[in-house]
């Protein structure tokens with residue numbers, strides 16, 4: 001576990017020097033939120049729409065940066081080095097940690113901007129939304145890490161990532177949009193327990209699949 | 221010293237229907253320098269990559285054995301050191317940072333004394349804090365050799381270890397190889413005749429071809 005943590009530290013140090021993922025993601029957040037703001041102008045959008053758009057921004061922000069963890073190693077040719085110094089589980093652990101931190105920080109920025117800029121982004125049951133937010137970020141981080149590991153080996157990296165991610169992340173995001181609506185209506189935890197169960201299962205399945213598949217994905 | 225043995229049995233590799241090598245076997249548990257020879261494109265790199273676990277074989281058995289029991293493939297990486305021109309280190313970091321991260325990610329006891337000694341030996345000590353992207357290709361090759369041996373693994377694989385090196389650099393590599401060969405199994409995959417002459421036993425890939 002400590003080894004994975006050091007791999008994570010290596011990636012953070014590298015990220016702070018190259019700003020490869022952070023720059024792309026922050027730019028993406030600024031651009032999409034501005035475009036949304038310009039296009040709605042003075043009109044009031046419904047709170048459901050604001051909630052849906054929130055997850056749209058989250059999805060594409062994730063797509064613009066989370067593949068970095070593996071693609072950058074593959075592109076620079078350092079993945080052999082990584083295979084020579086770490087076991088597959090260390091690699092998966094370190095990259096997952098890096099992506100989770102990235103997802104949480106970017107999505108906090110998005111949430112902050114949203115609540116500041118969109119009047120109709122009002123959540124009645126805040127603890128419920130926060131729960132969905134945390135589960136959603138975790139699910140996105142795990143799924144995106146796995147997909148990144150798969151596409152890093154393909155040679156059409158750029159376009160393949162969103163294409164492959166969409167079907168895999170769709171059940172997650174549909175559920176998140178639903179829970180967000182409910183939290184705007186002030187529903188209680190027990191009202192949305194099926195949806196929350198879906199989110200938890202999603203995370204469970206992705207984690208198990210990840211640790212089972214990763215050995216095969218990682219080695220040629 | 222750990223009791224280490226490398227054992228391969230009928231190891232074969234093909235890409236599609238092209239056989240690269242066929243039924244290579246052998247067992248190594250005595251320290252020394254062992255060669256892998258063959259012309260360009262014959263499969264030297266392919267063979268040593270498989271031994272290091274970077275690639276998988278098409279058929280045959282490969283075991284890294286410690287104290288008479290085979291080690292799980294997930295743990296092979298700390299039993300081996302591997303250097304070659306196609307390995308790339310993290311060039312946004314300095315030599316020292318690369319060395320530290322490699323020790324820590326391996327999770328082995330960090331032997332900075334040995335690392336510093338090797339940096340001096342390869343005339344990189346005064347450049348140890350410079351980012352690797354500012355290194356020449358020969359300097360990078362020197363650092364890769366350091367990174368491959370500094371955790372003192374029982375098996376060290378050097379694929380064209382003297383590529384890009386000047387005469388002084390080559391001599392430095394031979395010195396390290398000679399010294400380590402007292403307690404380490406060293407594989408040398410190379411095209412250089414005199415490097416093959418340093419080896420006590422050599423696998424010639426051409427003897428393992430089949431149509």
Ligand SMILES: Nc1ncnc2c1ncn2[C@@H]1O[C@H](COP(=O)(O)OP(=O)(O)OP(=O)(O)O)[C@@H](O)[C@H]1O
Pocket residue numbers: 235240258259260261262263264265266267411
């Ligand atoms: N991924 C691959 N797919 C198909 N063929 C491959 C692949 N990798 C290597 N080969 C083929 O395997 C053969 C052996 O390659 P290898 O790199 O092992 O040769 P080598 O003996 O190390 O040569 P050199 O002396 O030039 O380093 C070559 O013919 C090469 O074209």
Ligand SMILES: [Mg+2]
Pocket residue numbers: 264265266379
């Ligand atoms: Mg080669």
